[in-house]
Amino acid sequence: MALLTQAPPAAQQYTPSAAKPSAPDDLSGRLHRQLIGVLGLALPFMLWVIDGVRTYDAATRWRPQDSISPYYYTGAVDAFVGLLVALATVCAAASRASNAAATIGSSNSTW
Secondary structure, eight states: OOOTTSOOOOOOOOOHHHHSOOOOOOHHHHHHHHHHHHHHHHHHHHHHHHHHHHOOOTTSTTOOOSSSGGGGGSTTHHHHHHHHHHHHHHHHHHHHHHHHHHHTTOTTOOO
């Protein structure tokens, strides 16, 4: 039989350190994520500068495009496609590496 006059048990206090044990930071993964972010943020500015340098029409030389997609049809197409391929390759490699690290030690690993 429960006594209704007793105080309820104290609730446990949430602390971030109790939720996840502290582990050393993965510096390589962090640097890759920062590199992807920097390249992604720099892409529009790099395309604008390359297009401005490589355009021969003085009327539209330093005029920015309405969006990032029209840079494919300008003189900055090589930088545009090259950087997108590089970002996709880094993202795919990082994804495979994290998947491989998660499956190390399992018996059904395909590596």
